[in-house]
Amino acid sequence: MKVRLPLVILALVLLFCGRKAEAQDASSLDENPFTRVISGETVFSSGAYRLHDLLALSPWWHAVSIEGYTWSASANALDPLEGTTWTVFVDGVPVASPSLGGDPVNFLPLQIHQIDHVEIVDVPTILNGQFAGGGAVHIHTRRPVRGVGILGGLAAGNEIGDPGPYLFTESATPNVDRIGPAYQGLASISDGHTYVQVGIRSDQHHATDEKIIGRTGNLYVGNRRPRLLLLAPSLRMGHYSSWGEVSVSAGHTRFQDLLFFPLFGREIPTTHLYSTAAMEGTLKGPGRSAFRFHGAYSQHDYAERFNRGDIDLDWRQERLEGNVEYQTGGSRISGMLGIGVKSDHVYTASALRDPSLLVASAYGQITVLPVRFWRNSAGLMTSRASGRIGVKALLGTSFVNAGKDVFSLYTTYARTLPEEKNDLWYWMYNGYEAPVDSTSSLSLPAYLMISDRFSADAALSLRPFLRTRFQVKGLYRRFQRTQLPAYDFAYASTSRPVNDNGAYILASHARLNQNLVGNVFGLSAGIRYQYLPVLSQEVVYVYTRPFLSDAMFWRSWTNLPWHRIHYTIYWRPVPRFSLYGRFLYTSATRWPDYKRAAPESGGKILEVVPSYINLDLTVQKWFWKDHLSASASLRNVLNRSLTTHPAGAVDNLSLHVSLVLQLGSAIRRAPD
Amino acid sequence: MKKLIFQLLLLSCFSPLYAQNGERAFETISIYVGGTHHVNHTRFNDYWNPGTGLELTVKTPFYLGYAEAGGALQPFDGFAMDVPDFYSLGVFVGWGFRFRQLSPLEILAGVRAGNNRMSFDYDAYYGERNESELTLAVRSEVALRLFRGWSVFAAGTYAKTYTYIRLKPFYVTAGVSHTFNTPQWLRTILR
Secondary structure, eight states: OOOOHHHHHHHHHHHHHSOSOGGGOGGGGGGOTTEEEEEHHHHHHTTOOSGGGGGGGOTTEEEEESSSSSEEEEETTSSOSSSOOOEEEETTEEOOOOTTOSOSSTTOSOOGGGEEEEEEEOSOEEETTEEETTOEEEEEEOOOOSEEEEEEEEEEEEESOOOGGGGGSTTOOOOOOEEEEEEEEEEEEEOSSEEEEEEEEEEEEEOOOHHHHHHHTTTBOSSSOOEEEEEEEEEEEEEEETTEEEEEEEEEEEEEEEEEETTTTEEEEEEEEEEEEEEEEEEEOSTTOEEEEEEEEEEEEEEEOOBTTOOOOOEEEEEEEEEEEEEEEOSSEEEEEEEEEEEEEEEOSSOOSOSEEEEEEEEEEEEEEEETTEEEEEEEEEEEETTEEEEEEEEEEEEEETTTEEEEEEEEEEEEOHHHHOOHHHHHHTTOOOOOOTTOEEEOOSSOOOEEEEEEEEEEEEEEETTEEEEEEEEEEEEEEEEEEEEEEEEEEOOSOOSSSSOEEEEEEEEEEEEEEEEEEEEEEEEEEEETTTEEEEEEEEEEEEESOOHHHHHHHTTSOSEEEEEEEEEEEETTEEEEEEEEEEOOEEOGGGTTHHHHTTTSSOSEEOOEEEEEEEEEEEEGGGTEEEEEEEESTTOOOBOSSTTSOOBOOEEEEEEEEEEETTOOOOOO | OHHHHHHHHHHHHTSOSSOOOGGGTTSEEEEEEEEEEEOSOOGGGGTEEEOOEEEEEEEEEOSSSEEEEEEEEEEEEESSTTSOOEEEEEEEEEEEEEOOOBTTEEEEEEEEEEEEEEEESSOOGGGOOEEEEEEEEEEEEEEEEOSTTEEEEEEEEEEEEOSSSOBOOEEEEEEEEEEEEOOHHHHHHHO
16 A cells, blocks of 8 residues: 555544535535535526526536537636536435546536526535545426426527528538527426425437538438437436435436547437435434435446447446435534445446456535634545555635635645546557547556646635625645546548548547646636626636646646636526626637647637637526426527637537426425 | 627617606507618619518517517528528517607617528528528617507618628518407406
């Protein structure tokens, strides 16, 4: 066991001298500068109708997408965009991210109308036995209230630029993306203590951008344009009373995807089957103590979606995980101890050295308030896999001036095992033979290193006036022995049978670099004005950039913008009618992976994604005593040709409409 | 789009400086029925001859100004054999305001946003028979009140449908309208 002794001592000291991690302190969410709590009503008012729309609600998260459906995100500069390290929780249960990529929310058998509130955590945190090193999105669902309720929803969007009647003239142009329609249905029954809720959602997305058609035209089979199709039924049951709460959830998603697979250099048509069953609960103990637990089974199965190349990811991954923790609290000191386990098994025709993976962990957190205005927190998690030990330590302190002004400092250290990352590279090192085009190449290191990361976040939050809060935040990240993939895409036109002109592939030359060292620095400043429930607006400027870094580290981080400005306004001039606006400026980003392909592609592929301005507007009206709501959004109102990814679709102005009918106890009241 | 935003701002400048009393919102319903015709000549008219269509609009006082919803159905005849005839169904919601009423004349101005669905006579590209596209419009209207809530009106609407080559028709619409107190059940729904 190669554990550095000073490290363990430091971690133990942290455990006993601090307090419960800031990011988890639900009682201080309104003043926690590193956790943003967004109500379901706000989510709904913003025109969101897909779960990944949540990513646009935090100024400190930067998200990009190739086709507008599957998003990669970097939370508060905790990671570059390569790979998903942010974690999604649903009612405390961590969602098992697929090792093969894709974002961890778009496939969930969960509906946006089930959301009670969302916590967006911008710092590493330990939550229910899981270390969320890349930030977290914690979705809390609404518990059905007494009675019977049903909800039905419909949402759809349309991007401008179709040929219209000119389709039949010499001025014909290709069709562009439609969005949706998405349907949602929910039914629930509750007696006030026990509830059952069933739901189903379906969604579709038309990936008809010419860049995507060019890459998929010779693989995709069908007489219509490439479509992503999703169908996801779900079930949730629970019981709550004075002794605690227990809930059981299950769901299954069939997602016919076009997954952009960088090793293959283009999208792979695949049928992603996701099944999950989970149980979680909190049981009250003596005094102010409680036991909290969860257990979950999930399965990601990437079956072949019929395609001309017979490309098959040949991958099924099952996961069993759970945790048990004991929490105790007092007015001055509170703490928590827990253990967790995560077991993965992969089924594939590739000869894996070990298809099973077991990670066991033990963790604890403590919160101490020496005086009323000073709070300290510390947490420690150790995990063990393949005979090696990973360590995570959290330390936070904050000074609160009567709930008005807050100064917080939050630091974390993470020594992460490759087994904990559980990503594509781990499994490829383990023997998985991912689909690779004949023109592509791949270079893997002889062994995978344990990576180290230190992060520090400081925030000064001042409330000089009753409804106005100023906030300045700074961040520093130090990465050591870190792993980052680098691709060298080459553009190659193809003459294979296609429906469309301009077919091409991106020949991928991939390499996993490790032992990289880098530093990232960031600053942000914002003003928030709230006169709830009538008016709320916020403007935040975010600056982030790497420095003193290895060239390969720099390469991966230059695809994050250095400057961002995020402005939101929510205005509800009269009850049941609201306007929501969001303005985003993002500076240009550089993508060295596409440097070679860009000039060869004649402008299809970019090396530099230009800066962009995006303005979204949503109007929402509630009718019939809140039984019915309608919203309409114009996205990209300024109609700039907007792209976030060098190989991604170009988006223009689009109109989205959403209708929701709710009856009985399912009703969600409009903000009064 | 920028022009439309500018026009919207311009219209707002002329709006009353105070909001209508919230109690009056949804108090009455006005139903407008009229014939509508595409009168300007654009590139579009080189391929299609517009016929006279039918427009149905429902207006009600909103918290500020008025809100409306409706649809317009219009036929278009293709000049050439390989250019199909089609029907255009524009469904929209709108908002606007009434200028101070010069009884019995009433002047209204507003904006509309909606979807223009074009249904072609035969199978099109990849089997599609329909095309849908966002449409934004600005509109001015004059109404002459007659008796018992009945009016006649004439309106001009400049619309922009955001197809790749924009459709920019100017429509003239004329017809009758009837205004009545909103039934209680409908007021409950709308509020």
